[in-house]
Amino acid sequence: MSRLAPLLAGLAILALPLVPGVPPFWFTLLNYAGLAAIVVVGLVVLTGMANIMSFGQGMFVGIGAYTSALLTLHLGVSPWLGLPAALAVAGACAWVVGAITLRLSGHYLPLGTIAWNISFFYVLGNSDWLGRYDGLPGLPPIAVFGTPLLASEQVFYLIWGCVGLSVVLTLSLMRSRTGRAIRALKGGRVAAEAFGVDTGRIKIVAFVYAALLAALSGWLYAHVQRAINPTPFSLNASIEYLLMAVLGGAGSVWGGVFGATLVTLLKDQLQNVLPLVLGAEGNFEAIVFGVLFVLLLQRAPDGLWPLLTRRTGAPPPPAPVAAPPLPPRRAAVSGPLLEASGLRKVFGGLVAVDGIDFSVAPGEVVALIGPNGAGKSTTFNLVTGVARLSAGTVRLFGRDTSALPSRAVARLGVARTFQHVKLVGTMSVIENVALGAHLRGSAGAVRGALGLDRAEEAALFAEAQRQLDRVGLGALRDRPAASLALGQQRIVEIARALCLDPALLLLDEPAAGLRHQEKAALADLLNRLRGEGLGILLVEHDMDFVMGLADRLVVMNFGAKLCEGPPRVVRTNPAVVEAYLGSAA
Template structure:
């Protein structure tokens, strides 16, 4: 039903110029279409990526000034102006991204304010750009000799670009790079452990958002037929962010709803409020501010998600593609992991003190100890989440200590987390498919053009197999955030298995599971062992560990207390003292 409604809206949208619609509303829709392009970029950047930007209006200005300068001063084609504007935008966006995107917290929004003011000030003070007067006489666009001077003429171009941009963003979000982008907002540690370069994707969405703003500016210049710095200042940057938040900053449809609500309400209030209040002034800003506060309070996800929830999307069809081919596994008994005297200091605190152990192919090794023993810290040192103070970690004969977790994942090591890390508003199937990120290759451009479908089907087929393997096939289309803790942990294991690892690192996988779920999990792990996979297991459930592992490493106060078989560990007086506080 959602698809049918969308098709009907698009048909009506593109039929409007041929209908007896007043010119005023055609003009309004033209501005809504241009504003929507900027808001679409903010959906990617802020709503999905979690990177708040107040500076998108500056990129609108780059697109507008580039085409205005080339067409008015040099008599060049407006279409060349678009190409040049996009090229300049990409260069500027890359420089700004490299300078600012490593910032976190409130520093990044402050940085976007700074460069937005700087770019706007530059536009307003350059002699060849006309300073504050700007550039006049920008020519109208034309296509194949057909002039787009009138509002109805350029309407179809604006909305064709806006709809294509929306399809591109939607396609991107429903793809391998899209799942990585959706992990940027609060799940970067997990994404890096799955092999994702999160900084690279931050740069990508920053550049894509800037390019969408540039295209909006190019259209704006040829609609207005004049360009000056006023529409590209910080005030407009804040308003673009307002549009995205009102419509639904995490949704493609929200960009259009927000732009429409903002434009229509703002224009109507400019007429209505002075008449009601008996004086002129920018009263609409006050009302818009109140509207924003009310929406944040009562519809924090924006207007579009509220509407879309009334028309639920159909679940994804079962993939009929072949699953991904598995890589070569190490030979049984081959030395797989060598942890050599690893040490981690946090200031003056020694959390892990010269711990050493090895794992050979086909083994399940347990890492146990009382709370605070240093198990999870050791686990994070092995997987690259934490850096070593000294010591070395080697995997399959190559040193991996000092490498980021994404590079360690690329070498065949995959992990789960002590505290479940997932993307709550994605389905279980999509979360698990993120685990196969390194087994795909499609990039951003292919995703936006929908050229990655064959690979996507194989990635989803792999995820479905792994979910069936752990007994979660019936829950694959549920939102991950709706699951109880036990199923969430199972989902993490399925995600880790999707990467086809040689070594599986499980951080307390049985925590929160019921008895039958633990028994099923233990059988899955035994089956993986029979298939040649090695497992490093951190766990508090002694019964689970003793009945599953080949060897156990016991830690206490950051040091290795003992290493041996389950029977040897159970019989050790030192272990009993560590757990019970006294020897027996």
């Protein structure tokens, strides 16, 4: 039933003109709902998928509307020629605004979008060439085959056709390599960057895409209304778009369409009913929406659409198909894979890592061990570019990488897991694993939205399936990652890391949460990887697991290296025994 819900709702809307006796007002109302739905679909990508809160979508609707209006009024061009201009101007403005604003984090980011929208509103209202608050009247209508679309019934199919196009493009984009990178932002920047995702660029892609859909809505609005003024593009309109997204389900494309339609219809009915009930005129519907919003956040934080359809908004992963293997990325290395020299990291007055030296050769397993707080995970972050060195040098494959960001380190052939699992819980297991192969694909947002990346996607998912089978979790490919036990999630992280086809693999507490048989299977997998020439650096607290696997141990205590050597030597070292058990023991 959940798959049929969008189809049935769409058919009901499209069949409305065929029903005799429907008042024209209902077509007008649904046209407004469709215009809002286009904006909200973009907002779903931006807020629900990319986790970027924006209160500025009304501005991009206005940019699209005013661009086309000015061209058609002053240059006499066709509205159809005004469309690409509106998209181009809105996209360029979104790129500039995004490049500035997306550097902000926390509550400063939505506040920044509020500032942009307010500024835009007052620029419109105080510019003579934009008509000030009176706006621009007398815009030409959109014509199809020489017939101008004047009545609400005539533009109905055009608007809802654009809604359908927006939904199809967005669903296709979200299933693509770029879409997975966008959704990975919800799991955290650190994990996405660790597999080569340029999160700054991906944020701008999401921001521009949402602005383009908003501009499409603005173009339609301008030539359907045939007059524009600043009011529909104010901050209030942007807040309403966000309300529609949250009410329907900010993580679901269909939820965005549902929320836009529901709020538009409900707002109209409340404006008619509430004054009669309360005996006074006023914007009482805002109070009702505020109460609904609070109740929704408490009872259904994912929105109404997932609640009604019993499914999440994430697109289903593709079915397994045969595909040629991806070309290997791992290059033959003769010398050490990793050389860490004098690593030092200071946080304020705390020295977390102090003068650590070690190396990892091809086909070697090296383990960092030590008590909690010894600085092992911080050392991992220094090696992989997640944290910046205070002093020291990291050389990977003979190259100084001390100043490289983690995405550049990943490009060299380094993959890692995390002490605290960093999977995108709403994505399926196989989509999380396919994210590890991000650097092994090349399709961008345009190819993804247009569905021109099918062959590449098949190859990426075939590789992800191969790695899942390799770690023994192939049967769980379609499960949401959040539904797995902690130990299984750690194994999924290893499969994701292997999808990069790395030469050096860093595992942060991979055996934590695993049962005895699962640990034995993991040890067998790591031994096979060592046999293939893969270098492995791991942090682990299970000494039985480490002693039976590692070629060499590096013992850390209070950020410094206590000793280094083979397991049989290290386990009897008095300094190590004291660090772990205390001098009395």
